[in-house]
Structures are given as C-alpha cells and as structure tokens.
Amino acid sequence: MRMVYTNDNRMLVGNARNLLESAGIELLVKNEFAGGVIGELSAFDAWVELWVVEDADYRRACKILETALSDRNEPDWHCSGCGEINDVAFEYCWRCQSRPPARGGAPAGD
Numbered sequence: 001m002r003m004v005y006t007n008d009n010r011m012l013v014g015n016a017r018n019l020l021e022s023a024g025i026e027l028l029v030k031n032e033f034a035g036g037v038i039g040e041l042s043a044f045d046a047w048v049e050l051w052v053v054e055d056a057d058y059r060r061a062c063k064i065l066e067t068a069l070s071d072r073n074e075p076d077w078h079c080s081g082c083g084e085i086n087d088v089a090f091e092y093c094w095r096c097q098s099r100p101p102a103r104g105g106a107p108a109g110d
C-alpha cells in the first residue's frame with residue numbers, strides 16, 4: 001500500500017480520489033473524517049491522504065494524477081448540473097459528480 005496524493009485542500013483530494021476510483025483503482029482514504037466539519041479552517045495538521053491499496057496500481061495512479069494535474073492550460077469549467085466552478089484537471093464536478101460540458105472526445109464507454 002502506498003500513498004499517492006495528499007493535500008490540505010479536501011476538495012482537491014476528493015477530486016483526485018474521483019479520478020482514481022473512476023479508473024478502477026482501489027483506494028484507502030486516511031484522515032477523511034479528521035478535523036471536523038468541512039468548511040472550517042481547523043485541520044491543517046490532518047491532511048486527507050489517498051493510498052493505493054494494490055502496489056501494482058501505484059504507477060498507474062501516479063500517471064493519472066500527473067496527467068490530470070499538469071493539464072492546466074485550459075480554463076476552469078462551469079458545471080452544467082449545479083453551476084459550480086471546477087478546475088480543468090477534474091473530470092467530474094467536485095460537488096455533484098457531473099461530467100463537464102463537451103471537452104472533446106467521447107467517453108470510452110463502459
């Protein structure tokens with residue numbers, strides 16, 4: 001088991017988690033419930049951590065995050081579901097999990 005991502009911004013961690021889980025990577029989330037209510041600025045010492053359960057997934061997980069987090073040339077996108085503004089790195093709205101409006105390329109199907 002290896003840690004792939006941590007950040008003091010729980011929304012960013014949540015989005016990273018979505019990215020990895022949507023790729024079928026099994027995760028363990030540490031400190032998810034530490035620090036009380038989301039929105040309070042009280043938990044600087046308890047960053048949420050994402051751990052890959054299977055070491056075999058570690059490289060793939062890193063690659064996914066690397067790709068997602070480095071693709072920052074595009075502007076933020078507005079969620080058509082709830083109107084939230086999301087970082088371009090994220091494939092889903094952090095609030096309602098909707099897909100962004102057309103970003104080129106259809107989903108690979110499922």
Ligand SMILES: [Zn+2]
Pocket residue numbers: 079080081082083084093094095096097098
């Ligand atoms: Zn939304």
